Amino acid sequence: MIWLKVSQVLLASSCLVSSQVHSQTAFEAPTFHHPIRRVAVVGAGPAGLQAAAKLVEHNFTVRLFERAPHPGGNWLYSEETPVRESYPDRPVSQGAEIPAELPAMRFYSDGDDGLTLEDRWAEHWHPRPLWYTLHTNSPKVSTELPDVPYARDTPWVLDAHTIQRHVRSFASHHCLNSNDYCPATLGAPPVTAYSTRVERVEKDEETQSWVLTLRRLQRLRESQRIQAEWWTETFDAVVLATGLYTTPHVPDIDGIVDWSKAKKGGQYSVYHSQRYRHAEGYVGKTVLIVGASVSASEIARDLSPFAHRIIASVRPPTDASGERQRSFARFPNTTEFVPEIASFAPLDEHNKGIHHGKIHLINDSVLEGVDEIILATGFLDTPLYPPNSTERRHLHWTGHYIHDPTLAYTMGRPWTMGRYQSYGFAKVWQGKAQLPLPEETKIEDGRRNGTFWRDMWLGEAICRRYVNWLNDASLKDGGHFVEPPSIETLELLKYYTVVHLLNNTVQLDGLGAFGLSMLADKLRTEISDPWTGLVDEGLDW
Ligand SMILES: Cc1cc2nc3c(=O)[nH]c(=O)nc-3n(C[C@H](O)[C@H](O)[C@H](O)COP(=O)(O)OP(=O)(O)OC[C@H]3O[C@@H](n4cnc5c(N)ncnc54)[C@H](O)[C@@H]3O)c2cc1C
Ligand SMILES: *[C@@H]1O[C@H](CO)[C@@H](O)[C@H](O)[C@H]1NC(C)=O
Ligand SMILES: *[C@@H]1O[C@H](CO)[C@@H](O)[C@H](O)[C@H]1NC(C)=O
Ligand SMILES: *[C@@H]1O[C@H](CO)[C@@H](O)[C@H](O)[C@H]1NC(C)=O
Ligand SMILES: *[C@@H]1O[C@H](CO)[C@@H](O)[C@H](O)[C@H]1NC(C)=O
Ligand SMILES: *[C@@H]1O[C@H](CO)[C@@H](O)[C@H](O)[C@H]1NC(C)=O
Ligand SMILES: *[C@@H]1O[C@H](CO)[C@@H](O)[C@H](O)[C@H]1NC(C)=O
Numbered sequence: 001m002i003w004l005k006v007s008q009v010l011l012a013s014s015c016l017v018s019s020q021v022h023s024q025t026a027f028e029a030p031t032f033h034h035p036i037r038r039v040a041v042v043g044a045g046p047a048g049l050q051a052a053a054k055l056v057e058h059n060f061t062v063r064l065f066e067r068a069p070h071p072g073g074n075w076l077y078s079e080e081t082p083v084r085e086s087y088p089d090r091p092v093s094q095g096a097e098i099p100a101e102l103p104a105m106r107f108y109s110d111g112d113d114g115l116t117l118e119d120r121w122a123e124h125w126h127p128r129p130l131w132y133t134l135h136t137n138s139p140k141v142s143t144e145l146p147d148v149p150y151a152r153d154t155p156w157v158l159d160a161h162t163i164q165r166h167v168r169s170f171a172s173h174h175c176l177n178s179n180d181y182c183p184a185t186l187g188a189p190p191v192t193a194y195s196t197r198v199e200r201v202e203k204d205e206e207t208q209s210w211v212l213t214l215r216r217l218q219r220l221r222e223s224q225r226i227q228a229e230w231w232t233e234t235f236d237a238v239v240l241a242t243g244l245y246t247t248p249h250v251p252d253i254d255g256i257v258d259w260s261k262a263k264k265g266g267q268y269s270v271y272h273s274q275r276y277r278h279a280e281g282y283v284g285k286t287v288l289i290v291g292a293s294v295s296a297s298e299i300a301r302d303l304s305p306f307a308h309r310i311i312a313s314v315r316p317p318t319d320a321s322g323e324r325q326r327s328f329a330r331f332p333n334t335t336e337f338v339p340e341i342a343s344f345a346p347l348d349e350h351n352k353g354i355h356h357g358k359i360h361l362i363n364d365s366v367l368e369g370v371d372e373i374i375l376a377t378g379f380l381d382t383p384l385y386p387p388n389s390t391e392r393r394h395l396h397w398t399g400h401y402i403h404d405p406t407l408a409y410t411m412g413r414p415w416t417m418g419r420y421q422s423y424g425f426a427k428v429w430q431g432k433a434q435l436p437l438p439e440e441t442k443i444e445d446g447r448r449n450g451t452f453w454r455d456m457w458l459g460e461a462i463c464r465r466y467v468n469w470l471n472d473a474s475l476k477d478g479g480h481f482v483e484p485p486s487i488e489t490l491e492l493l494k495y496y497t498v499v500h501l502l503n504n505t506v507q508l509d510g511l512g513a514f515g516l517s518m519l520a521d522k523l524r525t526e527i528s529d530p531w532t533g534l535v536d537e538g539l540d541w
Contacts, residue, residue, distance in 0.1 A: 027434035027469075030405045033208035036236040036429040037061055040212055042198045044176065045073015046145060046167055047414035047421075048241030053174035054422035055239075056191060058430060063189070063233060065214060067125045067197035070178045071171040073243055075164040079277075080118070080127040098199055098213060103231035110224065117219070117226055124197060124217045126246070131276045133302050134160040137294060137330075139496040141489050143415050145170040156496060199230075201238060203404070210235045210406070237429050241410040245379040251290070255344030259373070264353030273299060273376040282307045285371040288359070289313070290341065296376035297330035304332035311336045311370070313361070339363050396436055397465060398424045405435055412462065420466035420482060433473035 037060060041052040044066035052064040068076055099106075110117045136143050139156045148169040154162065168177060175182035178194045193216065200213035211232050218227045250256070250272065260270045273295040279302045287307045289296050292314040300310050312335050314328075331337075338361055345358040359367040394402045399421055401407040408425050410418065427433035463484050470482050 026437040028437055029431070029434045030400075030428060032236075032406060032429075032431075034236065035431075036406065038063075038235045039237045039239065039429065040065065040198075040210065040233070040235040041239045041241055042201075042212075043073060043241035043243060043410075044068070044071040044171065044192070044194070045075070045241065045243050045414070046170075047243065047410035047418050048073070048239065049167065049171050049174070049176055050145065050414060050418040051239045051241055051410060051422045051425060052176055052191065053170075054419075054426050055429075056174065058426040060426070060429070061184075062191050063235070064176060064192045065196045065198050065212070066192070066194050068128070069125065069195050070168070071176060071194075072128070072164050072167045074128050074130070074245060075160060075167050076128050077130050077132070077160055077164055078127040080122050098215075099230055102213070103229065105230075106228045107220075108226045108228065117224070120226055121217065121219065124215070125195065130160050131273060131295070131299060131302075132160075132278055134298065136160075136163065137298070138415070139493065141492045141496070142413075145415065146419050148173050201240070204234070207234075210238045212238070237406040237408070237425075239408050239410065239425060249378045250375060251377050253341050253343060255346060258346055259344045259354060259357065262347055262350045262352075262354045262357070264351070264371075269354045269371070270373045271375065273374055276374050279303050279306050282372065284308045286311065286369055288367070288370045288373045289376055290373065291376035291378065292327055293376050293378050294327050294330075295378070296374075297327040299374060299376060300331050300335055304334060309336065310334060311338055311367070313338050313341050315340050338365070338367060397462060398428065398435060398469075400425075400428065400435060416485065417462065417466070420463070420470060423470055423482065424466065427470065427473050427477075427479065432477040432479060433469065436469075 039055050039060045039062050041048050041055065041062060041064045044052075044064055048064060048066070049071060052062050055062045070076055108115075108117070108120060112120075115123070136158045140150050140154055140158050141156075143158060143163065144150060145166065148166065150158075150162075150166060158166075171177040172180060176192055178192065180192065181190050183190070193214070195218065196214050196216040198212050199215050200211075202211050202213075203209075204211050211234055213232050214230065216229045218229075220227055256270070260268070262269045276299060282303050283306045285307050286309040287303055288311045289300055290313045292312065296312060296314075300312060304310055310332065312331060314337055340362045342360045342362045345360065347354065347357050353371060354373065355369060355371055357368070357370070359370065361367060395409060395411070396402055396405070399408045399411050401409070405428065410421060412418075412421070424433065428435060467482055467484050470479075473479065474481055
C-alpha cells in the first residue's frame with residue numbers, strides 16, 4: 001500500500017536502529033496484582049498456537065482451548081458445514097446455555113431438542129470456512145510459521161491442505177497437536193484441550209484472576225450419543241486468539257431464505273462460499289457469485305474453466321482500500337458484472353432448482369437462468385469479549401488490553417507478526433518488558449479503517465516497533481533478539497506480487513468500467529511495494 005512505500009535499504013536499516021523510534025514512544029512497567037503464572041490461550045489457529053508455544057517456552061503454565069477437534073483454525077478443512085439456518089450462530093456471550101451448577105455433564109441423543117447429533121456437533125465447533133480448492137493469495141514466504149519451514153519444492157502459491165499440514169506440523173513440533181501429551185512434570189495436566197469451547201471469560205474481582213467457563217463435547221460412538229461437560233478454570237492472564245472470521249455473513253436480501261431451500265437432484269442451489277466444493281460439479285452451469293471479496297474472485301477463477309457463465313453481483317466500493325481492488329483484478333476476464341441484488345422473486349416450487357427464478361437487481365433489470373448461487377459475502381467478527389469490553393478497543397499495539405494488560409488479543413497477520421506478538425506477551429507477563437503508554441499508541445477500533453490502524457498497525461511501521469521494543473527489553477533484562485523480515489523475503493514478495501499475483505487477470509485498464517480507474521492507478525503503484533504482500537488481511541473473505 002502506498003503509505004507504506006519505503007526503499008528496501010531504508011527499511012532494513014530502520015528496522016534495526018532502535019533509538020529513533022524509542023525516543024518517540026514512552027513506556028511504563030505494568031503493575032500486576034500478583035505474578036502471572038497460569039495463562040489461558042483461546043484458539044488453536046496460527047495465532048493461538050504461536051502464543052501457546054512461546055508461553056510454554058517461557059515456563060508459564062499454559063492451557064490452550066480450541067472448540068474444533070484439531071488444530072489449524074481457519075485451515076482445518078472439514079466437509080462438515082455449520083448449521084446456520086436451523087441453529088443460528090449465537091454470540092457465545094449471549095445465550096449459549098450454561099447449567100446453573102458447575103461442573104455439569106449431560107448426554108444427548110439424536111433428535112433431542114430437535115437437533116441431530118451432527119448439527120449439535122457442528123454447532124459446537126463451527127466447521128471452518130474453506131473451499132476445497134482454495135489457494136492462498138499470499139505466497140509461502142509470507143505464510144509460514146517459525147520452526148517448521150516448507151520444503152524447498154513447495155509451490156509459492158499454497159493450497160489449503162498444504163497450509164493445514166504446515167500448521168499441524170507447527171502444533172506437533174511444540175507438542176500442541178490433538179494427540180500430543182508432553183507434561184512438564186509427571187501427572188501435570190495437558191496443555192491442550194480440543195473440542196473445548198470457551199463460553200465465558202470473566203474477571204473475578206476478589207482474586208483478580210480470570211475465570212473461563214468451558215464446554216467440551218465428546219461423541220460417544222458406541223451409544224450413539226454426545227456427552228457435554230461444563231466446568232471452569234482460573235488463570236492469571238488470557239490470550240484471545242479467536243481470529244476475525246467467526247461467523248459466516250448471509251446478507252439480508254428479500255427472498256433469500258426462500259431461495260436457500262431450493263434443491264435440484266438433492267443438491268441445494270444457494271451456498272455460502274464455505275459449502276462450495278469441487279469445481280467439476282459446475283460444468284455447463286450459470287453461476288452467480290455474490291460479493292467482490294477475495295473468496296468471490298478466487299472461486300470465480302476456480303470455476304471459470306468449467307462453468308458456462310460466471311456472473312458476479314458486486315456493490316461499488318465504498319472505501320479506497322487496496323485489497324478490494326486486488327480482488328476485482330483477480331476475477332477471470334469472462335466474468336459478467338451486475339449490480340447488487342434487490343430481491344429474489346418467490347419460487348413456484350423448491351425441487352427444481354432456481355433456473356427459472358427471477359432475480360431483481362437494484363437497477364431494475366431482472367436476471368434469469370442462474371443455476372447456482374454462491375454467497376461470498378464474508379464473515380462477521382463475533383469474538384469472545386469479557387464483560388464491558390464489547391469491541392477490540394482500547395488495546396496497546398502489543399495486543400494488551402489497556403485497562404487490564406492481563407488480557408491480550410492476537411492481531412494482525414499471525415504468519416508475520418505472531419512471532420513478535422507472542423514473545424511480547426511472554427516478556428510483559430514475565431515482567432521483562434514494559435508497555436507503551438496508552439496515549440501513545442492506542443488502537444481505538446480494531447477494524448482496519450482507522451488512520452492509526454493504517455499507518456501504525458500494518459507492515460513496516462509495526463515491525464519496526466516490535467523489533468525495537470523487544471530487543472531493547474532483551475538488552476535490559478535478557479532474552480534473545482529478534483530480526484525483521486529479511487531483504488531476501490521482501491525481494492521474493494516483490495517478485496511474487498508483480499509477476500504472479502497480477503498474471504493472467506483482467507487488464508487493469510478494464511477496471512475503469514467500474515469507476516475504478518483511480519484505483520487501477522493505485523494498484524499499479526502498489527505492486528512495487530513488497531509490504532503489500534506482508535500485510536493483507538481484510539474482513540471481506
Ligand atoms: C476463506 C479464507 C481464506 C484465507 N486465505 C488467506 C491467505 O491466503 N493468506 C493469509 O495469510 N490469510 C488468509 N486468510 C486469513 C486467515 O484468517 C489467517 O490465515 C489465519 O488463519 C488467522 O489465524 P488466527 O489464528 O488468527 O485465526 P483462525 O485461524 O481463525 O483460528 C481461530 C481459532 O479460534 C477458535 N475459536 C474461536 N472461538 C473460540 C471459542 N470461543 N472457544 C474455543 N476456540 C475458539 C476457532 O475454532 C479457530 O480454530 C483467509 C481466511 C479465510 C476465511
Ligand atoms: C524455563 O525454565 C528452565 C528450567 O528451569 C530454564 O532453564 C529456562 O531458562 C527457563 N526459560 C525462560 C525463558 O525463562
Ligand atoms: C481472457 O483471458 C484468456 C486467458 O488468459 C485469453 O486467452 C483471452 O484472450 C482473454 N480475453 C479477453 C477478452 O481479454
Ligand atoms: C443493469 O445492469 C446490467 C449489468 O451491468 C446491465 O446489463 C443492464 O442494462 C442494467 N439495466 C438498466 C435498466 O440499466
Ligand atoms: C462493568 O461496567 C459497570 C458499569 O460501568 C460496572 O459497574 C462494572 O463493575 C463493570 N464490570 C467489570 C467486570 O468491569
Ligand atoms: C470505521 O469503522 C467504524 C465501524 O465499522 C465506522 O463507524 C467508522 O465510520 C469507520 N470510519 C471510517 C473513517 O471509515
Ligand atoms: C502466468 O500465466 C501464464 C498463462 O496462464 C502461465 O503459463 C505462467 O506460468 C504464469 N506465470 C507465473 C509466474 O505464474
